[in-house]
Amino acid sequence: QVQLVESGGGLVQPGGSLRLSCAASGTIFRINHMGWYRQAPGKQRELVATIVSSGRTNYANSVKDRFTISRDNAKNTVYLQMNSLKPEDTAVYYCTLQTWDYSDYWGQGTQVTVSS
Numbered sequence: 001q002v003q004l005v006e007s008g009g010g011l012v013q014p015g016g017s018l019r020l021s022c023a024a025s026g027t028i029f030r031i032n033h034m035g036w037y038r039q040a041p042g043k044q045r046e047l048v049a050t051i052v053s054s055g056r057t058n059y060a061n062s063v064k065d066r067f068t069i070s071r072d073n074a075k076n077t078v079y080l081q082m083n084s085l086k087p088e089d090t091a092v093y094y095c096t097l098q099t100w101d102y103s104d105y106w107g108q109g110t111q112v113t114v115s116s
Contacts (some may be wrong), residue, residue: 002026002105004095009110016114017083022074022095022107030100034071034078038091038112049080050094063089085114 008020035050068081068094095107
């Protein structure tokens with residue numbers, strides 16, 4: 001079984017920055033990809049960014065040039081550096097991981113609120 005623990009959410013003013021972390025633990029033989037999704041109130045969960053083991057990344061258009069996803073393979077940890085935050089970035093952010101057998105795992109979510 002795989003567990004994901006997120007941290008780093010909180011309240012920030014527009015234009016500010018936050019860094020989310022997600023550490024994976026448990027029996028993990030190989031990770032296909034890790035990433036972040038978010039869900040705002042009344043909206044569907046949406047992709048924010050993903051990163052594969054080679055380092056190739058993928059971003060939602062709404063966060064390109066503002067957010068950066070990175071990964072520490074040795075620690076099975078993924079990060080999301082969020083800069084120039086906007087009120088519309090307010091959401092619960094979920095970490096996700098897919099293992100070698102295409103099993104998907106999710107964290108419990110961390111709240112990010114962008115407000116003055």
